[in-house]
Amino acid sequence: MNAQTPSPSALVSNPSAAERAAVLHTWSIQSQWNAPTVVSGSGAWFIDQDENRYLDFSSMAECCNLGHQHPKVIAAIKAQADRMCYVQPGWGSEPRAALASRLIEKSGLTGGKVFFTLAGADANENAVKFARWVTGKSKIITRYRSYHGATHMTLDLGGDNRAWHTQTGFDGIVHALPPYCYHCPFGLKYPACGIHCADHVAELIEYASPENVAAVLVEPHAGTNGIVAPDEYWPRLREICNRYNVLLIADEVMSGFGRVGEWFAWQKYGLENAPDMMTLAKGLTGAHVPLGAVVVNKRVADYFDDHLLESGLTYSGHPLACAAGVAAMDAYEQENLIQRSRELGAWLMTRLQEMKQRLPIIGDVRGQGLFAIVELKQFAWPQTLPQLKKLVSEGRQRGISFAVRGNLIVISPPLVIEQEDLAHGLKVMEELLS
């Protein structure tokens, strides 16, 4: 630091400058990082230090499903903070027990149990460990164009460019091609394809040997890579996993908690197609505090009745986070937000189909609930198209916060968004795309 550069602590009166001086930002070239400082929010809107308001079209990182500053969740955190802030995992804790019971009830995985983590990546890390112990097998099949977190192993599990600089080739991870109908990697057309993309997973299990494959781990609905599988895909995967005695793990970190109009995306296919484990984070507390979880079915839970669970986290089931989780689940339920996402999502999809007719640059729109993908015709993956970078910067100036990736716009507003606000955001998006 030279004599002209103020020390970071002297800059707190100017938080944006302090951010640039003292914070290492995720997924960024640091010299290019430049964003307003957010100071407050309410519902689908947040506000920066200069009192500019932004409509949140992506629930921040697809996690503020309940909107910003949900009063019930905040009250629950405050009440728990007054009562008991921390209990280590070796002792019982009321909010941990309450949240685990609620998750089992909502998932329908009777006889199952919950292992709490701090976020999505460590939930996936632990799900993989569990699968390996329970089956006594080691290989994990995941997909290209997927994302499962940014720890070393979860980057390897994921199949997108975020892993390219870190990937070390963890033993036993095998990537399948994605169920990507718009640009089918097998060159086939739905439905004549017969869902070859699912049968391809069976082929990989055969090649890797069913004796070796512990689990198939996938996002059951689109993540930020925009892959939305046809409806037949998930039940076929379940059937394939049953056939080969391979566990099926649903990464519901992004798709859970009403995002796609179900509590958990796999529930669209009924309890008979339930995964053996599902991983959760983000919407679990509506992002008011960090929390993740692995929900396991009875088979996996029973295994640990007489086997050591050799894994742990200081903050597993942190009381403040679990209290927030219980309050969040109350809010989803009492405010009917799962159904709201389904209904408003259907309205959103109709509007996007109409926009596609008007705007020739749009190649495809797809999604479910309040999770929609708009894919531009011009192919770009993984680099983001310059016109979409512009959409983000001009969107900000017009008071809308958009999320983009490659040639995709990911629309995932808080489930509490007002329909007129959603319509307003779409209008601005169309004007900017035009």
Ligand SMILES: Cc1ncc(COP(=O)(O)O)c(C=O)c1O
């Ligand atoms: C599908 C999916 N899995 C896992 C993760 C990782 O979650 P976290 O960032 O909480 O570790 C993400 C994050 O975006 C995700 O979208």
